[in-house]
Amino acid sequence: xxxxxxxxxxxxxxxxxxxxxxxxxxxxxxxxxxxxxxxxxxxxxxxxxxxxxxxxxxxxxxxxxxxxxxxxxxxxxxxxxxxxxxxxxxxxxxxxxxxxxxxxxxxxxxxxxxxxxxxxxxxxxxxxxxxxxxxxxxxxxxxxxxxxxxxx
Amino acid sequence: xxxxxxxxxxxxxxxxxxxxxxxxxxxxxxxxxxxxxxxxxxxxxxxxxxxxxxxxxxxxxxxxxxxxxxxxxxxxxxxxxxxxxxxxxxxxxxxxxxxxxxxxxxxxxxxxxxxxxxxxxxxxxxxxxxxxxxxxxxxxxxxxxxxxxxxx
DNA sequence: CTCCACGAGTTGTAGCTACAACAATTAGGG
DNA sequence: CCCTAATTGTTGTAGCTACAACTCGTGGAG
Numbered sequence: 064x065x066x067x068x069x070x071x072x073x074x075x076x077x078x079x080x081x082x083x084x085x086x087x088x089x090x091x092x093x094x095x096x097x098x099x100x101x102x103x104x105x106x107x108x109x110x111x112x113x114x115x116x117x118x119x120x121x122x123x124x125x126x127x128x129x130x131x132x133x134x135x136x137x138x139x140x141x142x143x144x145x146x147x148x149x150x151x152x153x154x155x156x157x158x159x160x161x162x163x164x165x166x167x168x169x170x171x172x173x174x175x176x177x178x179x180x181x182x183x184x185x186x187x188x189x190x191x192x193x194x195x196x197x198x199x200x201x202x203x204x205x206x207x208x209x210x211x212x213x214x215x
Numbered sequence: 216x217x218x219x220x221x222x223x224x225x226x227x228x229x230x231x232x233x234x235x236x237x238x239x240x241x242x243x244x245x246x247x248x249x250x251x252x253x254x255x256x257x258x259x260x261x262x263x264x265x266x267x268x269x270x271x272x273x274x275x276x277x278x279x280x281x282x283x284x285x286x287x288x289x290x291x292x293x294x295x296x297x298x299x300x301x302x303x304x305x306x307x308x309x310x311x312x313x314x315x316x317x318x319x320x321x322x323x324x325x326x327x328x329x330x331x332x333x334x335x336x337x338x339x340x341x342x343x344x345x346x347x348x349x350x351x352x353x354x355x356x357x358x359x360x361x362x363x364x365x366x367x
Numbered sequence: 368c369t370c371c372a373c374g375a376g377t378t379g380t381a382g383c384t385a386c387a388a389c390a391a392t393t394a395g396g397g
Numbered sequence: 398c399c400c401t402a403a404t405t406g407t408t409g410t411a412g413c414t415a416c417a418a419c420t421c422g423t424g425g426a427g
Contacts, residue, residue, distance in 0.1 A: 074271050077263065077264070077327075082342070082345070086353055087260070087261065087264070088360065092360045097235040107382070111233075112233060115233070133243055139406095141382090141384095142383070159405090160393075161390085161405055186233065191363075193359050194360075195359075196355065199352075200351075200355050207346030208245075210346070243383095277375080278376080286415095287416080289378080293412090293413085294413070309375095313421050
């Protein structure tokens with residue numbers, strides 16, 4: 064009789080198909096690309112994302128930003144603090160107590176303008192790295208997650 | 216005469232198409248899913264990825280792990296330190312001086328076994344969240360990045 | 368044989384991320 | 398009117414991530 068077929072070990076299964084590992088590597092690679100391009104203007108990929116969001120949809124409350132970008136409120140709180148210290152945004156008290164209103168500043172707008180060509184270069188390199196259809200694939204997966212709302 | 220067509224602002228362009236922002240949100244959502252499932256066994260998604268890698272390809276040098284997983288060596292150094300403190304891996308001196316050999320321990324193997332059902336549940340939830348074709352899309356993008364090797 | 372360039376790994380510093388616990392405030396129910 | 402529940406934002410703690418600068422060791426050019 065033939066020996067029983069070897070079943071793949073759990074570790075092999077994880078290494079060979081884990082979506083979290085793949086998503087994480089993707090994130091390291093892509094974000095690294097943008098961070099490298101943007102370093103010369105002193106902004107990170109995450110900061111530019113938030114700043115553009117505030118530029119387009121602001122003035123806006125932190126909670127609203129957190130929900131839309133699916134970032135933990137505490138994470139955003141500290142990220143906004145850094146951006147305020149840089150002078151890119153203003154944090155004002157909202158009408159209702161204990162709420163805030165985030166707005167982009169003149170310096171924030173200037174930063175976006177300065178960052179744009181470098182962002183474009185990174186975006187082009189990212190498309191290259193993701194390959195034929197890879198960029199669309201990321202967009203598709205992103206849209207699906209956004210459509211299904213929160214992940215919990 | 217018709218007014219000149221309004222050109223989209225740089226911020227709108229970034230908000231509407233930035234691959235880094237999308238990749239980052241994807242990573243937050245997917246990794247969060249696994250971290251939540253795995254919390255009960257005291258391991259993170261990143262740790263389980265590394266541990267499975269060491270299980271399959273170890274004993275292996277840190278540098279080799281870092282290159283393959285595209286993680287900065289200093290990042291990996293500290294992550295391995297935590298995993299060693301948990302007793303999941305051993306860190307031995309290599310034959311050539313100033314090199315190391317990472318191996319999985321009995322406790323590391325036990326951890327993988329304990330984590331497997333939870334990993335499977337997270338993997339299923341991730342497929343759901345990524346939607347029809349979304350999981351394949353992530354895999355495709357991942358493969359493209361891996362094929363093109365380093366991102367710099 | 369000496370020196371130095373390279374590769375390997377660590378440490379200082381800093382940003383992004385999340386969970387738990389907390390304070391502040393508002394809105395609703397009794 | 399008061400008290401509680403929900404919402405909003407902060408702080409403590411901790412893990413993941415990267416860059417810069419460093420140490421340690423090896424191997425090759427002179």
